[in-house]
Amino acid sequence: MIVKSQLVEKHIGKNIEVLFGEEKRCELNPYCNDCSQCFWRGICSDFKNKVQSIKGLETATAEATLNPSIISMSGFIPTVIGPPNKYLSEVIDSDMIKKLQIGNSMVINGPTGCGKSQMIADYIEEKPPDETVIVYTPRRCTKRQLRREVARKLCIPPDKAEEFLGRMNVYILTYQSFINRQNLFKGKFLTVFLDECHCLSSDATFAMYPQQMLQWLENNLDTTKRIYITATIDNVLPLIWSKEYIEYDNRYPSNVILDASPEEIAMFDFTKYTRIQQLVLMKANWDYLNFKIYDPSDPQKLAEYINAISKSGKKTLMLLNDIDKGRNFNQHLDPPAQQIYSDSVDDALNEEISKITENSMFEGSGLITTKVANIGLSLHDSAIEVIVAESFEPEEIIQIIGRVRVDRRNPRPVTVLLPDYSSGDLGRMEHMLIEQLKDFKAANDNPYTYRYIKEPYSVPSPIPQKLIPNDLAIKTLDMKLKFIQKLKAEEQEHPHSFINHIFPYYGMGSYDDTLRIDYDNKVKCKNRLIAALEEYKQVEDMSLLRSKVAAACNETGAYTKKLEGTIKVDTINTVLKFFEIPERLGHKRETYDVILPD
Numbered sequence: 001m002i003v004k005s006q007l008v009e010k011h012i013g014k015n016i017e018v019l020f021g022e023e024k025r026c027e028l029n030p031y032c033n034d035c036s037q038c039f040w041r042g043i044c045s046d047f048k049n050k051v052q053s054i055k056g057l058e059t060a061t062a063e064a065t066l067n068p069s070i071i072s073m074s075g076f077i078p079t080v081i082g083p084p085n086k087y088l089s090e091v092i093d094s095d096m097i098k099k100l101q102i103g104n105s106m107v108i109n110g111p112t113g114c115g116k117s118q119m120i121a122d123y124i125e126e127k128p129p130d131e132t133v134i135v136y137t138p139r140r141c142t143k144r145q146l147r148r149e150v151a152r153k154l155c156i157p158p159d160k161a162e163e164f165l166g167r168m169n170v171y172i173l174t175y176q177s178f179i180n181r182q183n184l185f186k187g188k189f190l191t192v193f194l195d196e197c198h199c200l201s202s203d204a205t206f207a208m209y210p211q212q213m214l215q216w217l218e219n220n221l222d223t224t225k226r227i228y229i230t231a232t233i234d235n236v237l238p239l240i241w242s243k244e245y246i247e248y249d250n251r252y253p254s255n256v257i258l259d260a261s262p263e264e265i266a267m268f269d270f271t272k273y274t275r276i277q278q279l280v281l282m283k284a285n286w287d288y289l290n291f292k293i294y295d296p297s298d299p300q301k302l303a304e305y306i307n308a309i310s311k312s313g314k315k316t317l318m319l320l321n322d323i324d325k326g327r328n329f330n331q332h333l334d335p336p337a338q339q340i341y342s343d344s345v346d347d348a349l350n351e352e353i354s355k356i357t358e359n360s361m362f363e364g365s366g367l368i369t370t371k372v373a374n375i376g377l378s379l380h381d382s383a384i385e386v387i388v389a390e391s392f393e394p395e396e397i398i399q400i401i402g403r404v405r406v407d408r409r410n411p412r413p414v415t416v417l418l419p420d421y422s423s424g425d426l427g428r429m430e431h432m433l434i435e436q437l438k439d440f441k442a443a444n445d446n447p448y449t450y451r452y453i454k455e456p457y458s459v460p461s462p463i464p465q466k467l468i469p470n471d472l473a474i475k476t477l478d479m480k481l482k483f484i485q486k487l488k489a490e491e492q493e494h495p496h497s498f499i500n501h502i503f504p505y506y507g508m509g510s511y512d513d514t515l516r517i518d519y520d521n522k523v524k525c526k527n528r529l530i531a532a533l534e535e536y537k538q539v540e541d542m543s544l545l546r547s548k549v550a551a552a553c554n555e556t557g558a559y560t561k562k563l564e565g566t567i568k569v570d571t572i573n574t575v576l577k578f579f580e581i582p583e584r585l586g587h588k589r590e591t592y593d594v595i596l597p598d
Contacts, residue, residue, distance in 0.1 A: 110282025112402025
């Protein structure tokens with residue numbers, strides 16, 4: 001199903017298109033041309049039909065995205081919604097981009113693997129000869145993959161692609177490299193594809209190029225038409241909207257429009273407040289994903305699960321965003337996994353990433369990566385059956401899942417392992433974000449402090465002896481901090497808050513104990529504990545109960561830590577609570593006969 005929304009500039013009063021192309025005049029006040037000023041709008045059937053139409057569009061959009069701003073925007077920006085069994089090039093064509101006027105933009109939000117790179121290649125093949133096209137990508141590996149895709153489409157050797165595309169006025173550049181070459185395009189009218197544009201938000205905490213890139217866009221709004229492309233729109237949408245927002249009058253600030261009700265959208269022509277002229281949303285089908293949950297504080301148990309997968313001949317892709325943690329975890333794997341974390345650290349590592357990029361697969365049974373290396377990487381390898389997505393950020397989890405490409409029409413099953421963060425885990429992440437935020441705020445207040453005269457805190461300004469602080473990093477970290485603090489507060493009342501936040505993205509309900517990778521062992525342990533309690537009720541031998549509780553927990557590995565030495569009654573009660581066994585042991589008091597003196 002493809003849904004297209006249409007809204008008109010004003011309500012009736014002259015012969016104009018209304019709703020679905022029907023020509024009508026206002027039934028109550030034919031001389032009125034502005035619903036916002038119309039006395040009769042409360043009973044006007046035209047107005048009510050218009051509101052109902054917008055509500056229908058928002059309902060359809062909600063099936064493609066959970067983002068409330070996108071849902072609201074679909075009411076006043078023409079919106080195309082592609083089904084999960086179609087690819088992007090089957091839903092929109094190059095003409096839609098060609099018709100976009102210089103100065104305007106469009107936003108494409110679709111899951112990884114929906115054909116965004118193919119759509120770019122199609123456009124490059126069909127573009128007018130005199131048009132200059134720039135495609136920005138976040139990493140060198142994505143640049144290589146996209147260039148190879150375009151070369152295949154144009155039937156040219158990949159090693160000749162850059163030279164050939166240059167003659168076509170087509171440039172595929174990383175965001176970072178463009179910053180140093182932007183003067184080459186000064187004064188030109190450009191068609192700009194911003195691939196994986198969510199990096200303009202996520203990369204701000206370790207680089208200055210996102211802020212520089214957004215500044216360039218702001219300075220060139222009238223000489224470019226912009227196509228924003230991503231699978232994870234949520235965090236970057238406020239940045240896109242702020243750049244594309246037009247301050248038409250003082251009545252409707254940017255955030256007010258994004259929070260507008262269908263009635264408000266029907267009354268006012270919000271299209272004049274934005275340069276975004278088209279939304280394209282591709283639905284996702286997540287039915288092929290099977291989710292399991294693990295305890296991130298117990299790497300040995302996770303390693304045992306992955307080792308079993310490796311022995312069966314299948315592969316595992318792992319996102320571990322801390323390089324040292326990835327190295328330590330790799331020591332538990334048998335055989336060890338390949339580890340990549342950046343495409344610019346050293347030549348040997350860069351060669352490894354190039355090989356993975358060219359082949360769209362990795363050798364061996366496992367690959368450990370960070371977000372720096374995984375963004376935009378496509379892995380077309382049917383042997384990959386398990387993905388470990390260890391991150392505190394939903395955007396990173398969605399992105400790493402998308403690295404493993406499946407056929408949208410007939411996807412194969414893939415298992416995703418998610419971390420079940422405790423309040424302690426969330427607290428540590430909160431502390432880390434607070435410390436990061438302190439540094440960037442200090443750099444913003446005084447960028448000339450020695451430690452801040454470098455990336456990611458500041459960069460030199462075009463004005464001599466001036467520094468530009470990284471304001472975007474502050475906004476990004478503040479957003480992340482608020483998210484973690486919200487989860488931490490929820491965790492106090494309702495455990496498994498992180499899992500319960502992630503699951504709705506994939507149409508799932510809430511946390512379920514049966515999804516744990518150690519669920520079978522937990523059931524075995526629980527049954528042994530219940531049997532030990534029943535025996536204790538018969539013989540009342542505390543030492544026997546202690547030994548059986550320790551044996552059940554240690555032999556199954558289902559409890560969070562190993563029980564050693566003499567186990568206290570309080571410890572046994574904690575174990576019983578952990579396994580949701582209602583019985584509790586009381587503390588018996590020792591009594592003594594006291595002989596009083598004469």
